[in-house]
Amino acid sequence: TNHSSQLFRYFGASTAKFGILTNGIIYRFYTDLDEPNKMDETPFLEIDLLDLRDQQIQELKKFCKNNFNLNEIIDTASDLKFLGLIRNVIKDIFSNPSDDYVRFILGCGVYNGVKTQNIVDRFKPLVKKSMSSYINELVNEKIQTALKTGEEQEKSAENQNVDKSPETYDNEADKIVTTDAEMEAFYIVKSILRNHIDISLISYKDTQSYFSILFDNKVTKWICRLVLKDSVMYMIIQGENREYNRYPLETIDDLYNYSELLIKKAKMFCE
Template identity: 40%
Template sequence: MEINLQLKSLADKITQLKSKIETEESTKHAFVLPFIHALGYDAFNPLEVVPEFTADLGLKKGEKVDYAIFQNGEPIIIVECKSWKENLTVHNSQLFRYFHVTKTRFALLTNGINYQFFTDLDDQNKMDEKPFLEFDITNLKENTISEISKFHKSSFNIDNIISNASSLKYIKEIKKQINAELENPSNDFTKLFASKVYTGRLTEKVMDEFKDLVQKSISQYINERINDRLNAALTKETIKQQEEQATPLEEESKIYTSEEELEGYRIIVAILRQKLPTSRIVYRDTQSYFGILLDDNNRKPLCRLHLNGGKKYISLFNDNKNETKTAIASIDDIYQFGKELLDTVGLYETE
């Protein structure tokens, strides 16, 4: 199963079960271990996932971090878990202390719903105070899933993740700043726009007025862009529907030609080859019967087979083209009507 499907399945499971999960230990088993499994690691293999991972910290002995994920005999991610009801904070966390005594470059703090990935971008071998990747697993975006997949066992590469972590960290912080400015524009942000459109002196009163104008302008601009995209999408969908209506779909055929009907056709061809080339013997299947014609001409029926009902029949035609329907036990009985079939051919050839 692809990682995006596994993460969605886990998100659905969390939504259904979290009200029944009471402890940190239950959170680990119900939410965190399935996430580690989604990354491709075997939680039951002590060579890949080590629970209660211990590293000696100077004089402090026996402290444990909840999990360490290993690759090639070295820890690549250490994981600290909290109950899903707890807020995450790295202060006084074992992650800080363990980070510099292990060879890992990544630390994960999670309560099974919120996930925070850390590395050492600011000071080498010292865990950053802020995560470079942070998400709520019950509300994942496509770009976030792409970043999570970089930690998958099949594609894990320290250099690639580290080189991308810096961008992720700053993009996250910039987005926070943008959100703050949109909610309450700062003086610097307001001045950036006011100075470009207002020719007078930017007094405190003018700045207060422009702060409100900037906020309204940005809000309207965003709404207009959203509406433009929605209208474009609706227009595209409308055109598609009109094209589909203009080109009605062909009704699905209810006619099914069975192998038994084809075998019956081949028997008749074998009989009639005494007088006719096979190219002149043509079948047409209908809902009610399987017809065999001379020269693909409806006015020259050679016979009709009725094989799809409870009983089987063959219809033959006399010199007045009147149809006679006769029951048969199986298609092998068609050989009994060789003379009648050849007589019918002779009738049409005489005409």
Template identity: 40%
Template sequence: MELHAPLRQLAEKIELLKDKIETEESTKHAFVLPFINALGYDTFNPLEVVPEYVADLGIKKGEKVDYAIMQEGEPILIIECKHWKEKLSVHGSQLFRYFHVSKTRFALLTNGIHYQFFTDLDEKNKMDERPFLEFDITNLRDSLFHEIAKFHKSNFDVNKILDNASALKYIKEIRKQIDAEIESPSPEFVRLFASRIHSGRMTEKVMEEFRDLVQKAFGQLIGERINERLQSALHKEVILQEKDQLDEPEVTKVTTTEEELEGYRIVVAILRRKLPPSRIVHRDTQSYFGILLDDNNRKPICRLHFNGGKKYIGLFDADKNEQRHLIESVADIYGFEEVLLSTLSMYE
């Protein structure tokens, strides 16, 4: 189960189509159903994903939520959808009214771009007012994929999600508080540091002075940390580039043959279903005809050894070790389709 690719693709689709989506119903079909599908649920199976799920609330009959994801005949996640331009608010939503009479422990409020997952951490069988997991699908941090994956059909475990939900909720709130203090330090925050440094009275003038100092200190600290990481990343990249240059094979006296170009075109035809042809690049050397991803020596897709009496295709394992395979003709490259796609997935 791999969520990065389908969610990235959905994000790209949203950016492309959202200005043409004019109704809530269109938002559901274009944005929300693909998200549910990415979580491994069959949106065409009414025993697994129920649209317009009926929720009877006492004397109020026929209340509906937009979708319910089912497991063994019971809802495990109820979903309420809004138009993508609408701001999300749990107050007055059908989710809040229905949660306490259902057997589900999780609810999702979404406009197809922003997603808010709720449970009942504060009071059992009563949906919390604040989500424990919240994200913008068009701007997903890598750390969030792991949390979203917990709702995948193959992973879904109520107890594991609940155990983690409390920590997620409080971490989110703590991050907000830290961010607010860095942006505009509160008197309590300023006093915490000033009292450890300043030995005199905490007058209003001293507090005002330390407020600016605390804000500057945090700004400098964050800037230095970012700079250190950038410098470290750049240093590693320089080392790798130097290694690539040392490993670069001799390219003088190279003649590219029509057979090699034909082999390259076959590889492009195989891989173009997964990525644009412009990302598949060839480099000819005296020893072999190399085909690379993104023109990067560290991302070899395959090598064609056509210069001798026999033809070989060189394929790579997970450790980038090359293994040569004898072929009778260039067309035999089609027989290695699965291996080539597998090699591509290592880099993508």
């Protein structure tokens, strides 16, 4: 583009080690890894403020005045660049696996016959479906492990009845900030349950990982857990077989779409 060409010229005419190209939302960070004093065509770091990831935040912090270390950034820039390129390749494979990739998968003990184009076309949707299924399983496994760990910690804290000083409680509370979005979600859930159970028994507990809506103020009787971040929002309800089911939320009002699930779960604690 014209802007990248202009930055390329500025970079070569200056002693700067980094160039940043932005439209106010997407920030692309460049340096001269390929050839000294010549800006690379590919950025070593790209950040989208509408889709900001934790790892990117850590890299961005390195550019803060108090943390700035030129050598450290240069040392990690090469890895970041190739990590980004590899990530894009993997993303393309998952969204639309190439014929060569499908042949590679088939050659890993999946299909011993000749990999003709018809065979590749036949297996391509299966390869794509298998990859998607595996990623979903992996994500759900991580979520369930994290939630179970949090639940065990809550049970342990509840049962141990540890005598803590007021200062200890203050320090723990300082790390947790209950947001307006979480309180709005709490009141929406209460309104959903209003005509079905005694809502005076509905309370909440905020943690650093999630926001729990409780029955009878017991952490072991949670109706749902909510993760309401700028980058992702979802609700988790434990199923009848103690599995953790995740439900996406585009907006907080989407909680109304799951009214039947919330009512059913809350009524279970009344039986």
